[in-house]
Amino acid sequence: MAIGMLIYGNEKKKMKTMKYQVNEKGYYGEFGGAWIPEMMYTNIDELKHRYLEIIESDDFKKEFEQLLKDYVGRPSPLYYAGRLSEHYGTKIYLKREDLNHTGSHKLNNTIGQILLAQKLGKTRIIAETGAGQHGVATATVCALKGMKCVVYMGALDVSRQAPNVKKMKMLGAEVIPVHSGNKTLKDATNEAMRDWINNPEDTHYIIGSVVGPHPYPDMVARFQSVISKEMKVQLREQTGSELPTRILACVGGGSNAAGAFYHYLENEEVELIGVEAAGKGIDTGETAATLTVGSPGVLHASRTMLMQNTDGQITEPYSISAGLDYPGIGPLHAHLHKTGRAKFLSATDEEVLQAVLLLTQKEGIIPALESAHALAALEMIKMQPNDVNVINLSGSGNKDMETYLEYFGY
Secondary structure: OOOOOOOOOHHHHHHOOOOOOOOOOOEEOOEEOOOOOHHHHHHHHHHHHHHHHHHOOHHHHHHHHHHHHHHHOOOOOEEEOHHHHHHHOOEEEEEEHHHOOOOEOHHHHHHHHHHHHHHOOOOEEEEEEOOOHHHHHHHHHHHHHOOEEEEEEEHHHHHHOHHHHHHHHHOOOEEEEEOOOOOOHHHHHHHHHHHHHHOOOOEEEOOOOOOOOOOHHHHHHHHHOHHHHHHHHHHHHHHOOOOOOEEEEEOOOOHHHHHHHHHHOOOOOOEEEEEEEEEOOOOOOOOOOHHHHOEEEEEOOEEEEEOEOOOOOEOOOOOOOOOOOOOEOOHHHHHHHHHOOEEEEEEEHHHHHHHHHHHHHHHOOOEOHHHHHHHHHHHOOOOOOOOEEEEEEOEEHHHHHHHHHHHHOO
16 A cells, blocks of 8 residues: 555445544544534535545545645655754654645645545635635645635734735635634634535535534545554654654644544554643633633534533634634544543643744754644653654744744844
8 A cells, every 4th residue: 555545445344343433423432423504414415425435436546646746745754853852862753744735734635625526526615724724725726726715714813824825815715804703713614614505516615624514524534644654654664663652743623633643543552642722821711722621512513622611602712823723623532532542731832932942943943833732742741762752743834933033033
């Protein structure tokens, strides 16, 4: 099997007996499902019944693999970070998703979904975006395939992620600022869902994370699973074993973590660590650490853990990172948290910025604010000298330079 291959065919049958994969009803344990209004039924029903058949077809696999290799630039390197390893007294490897075309892991998913949309006969694409990475990845594949693209983005995120907004527009996308709520990712998602309900015939909604109604969490995880598929091969080449001691990834909705964890979910000897955004601190009310401060409920048509008040109203998340200020989390991660299969930590804005500077000055790699949450967790865990720690470096810090320059005073 080629490095980039997803799980297909007979392996799908095995999943039904696996503890951590989605079941036939679209649930991970008690989380997931499709809690949709009647108006969205047609859209979701078509996807639910056709997505596996399409992504398992030879035509789809052939084009998907080719684009991952020649367009995205996969496999992404697994880099041994020697000076960072020396600093922490352990072995640290970085899965360099920041080196993908468009600068993050997001393109893995948008390539898969644009091919799926074509097979479904759709001609218009919509998306939501927070940090702008998913928006850029969506606008990119729409340019590649000559399809109309509309991206919904919270007005606050439009102002703090200006370089990505300009990229989207240059790629031909229409960027619609959303002024409702706290003007961030949750609100952009609400507007994108409204658009999709009103345009079911010609429009496909490319959700950027492992959130939303079934089949999205499973579909996005499958497209992102290429990360851990490659990781296994690369670790075997570099360390002699495909099993690391632990894998660390930042978590907002959770797509990069889902991709990094995917092929290790059933290998329980591999420790999985997700790192949420603590914002100004989990006790301050200005946080996005959903699993720490949240409770079960339904958000964006999926039962999951979410931040809500005693009346069940969604509370506004906060993070310095525009890609992590989401008040929910993907149902897979809610399940991994509930079962104890993965451990979830949280890092404050201050801890994250210090982690950015450390990696930059030790390895000459400037990470995205989102990815730096995983780096910040290295200060929180006990590591032995021979441990093999893999960090999914999900994105490049190019989009965050303004924040860095302002904070560090360069």
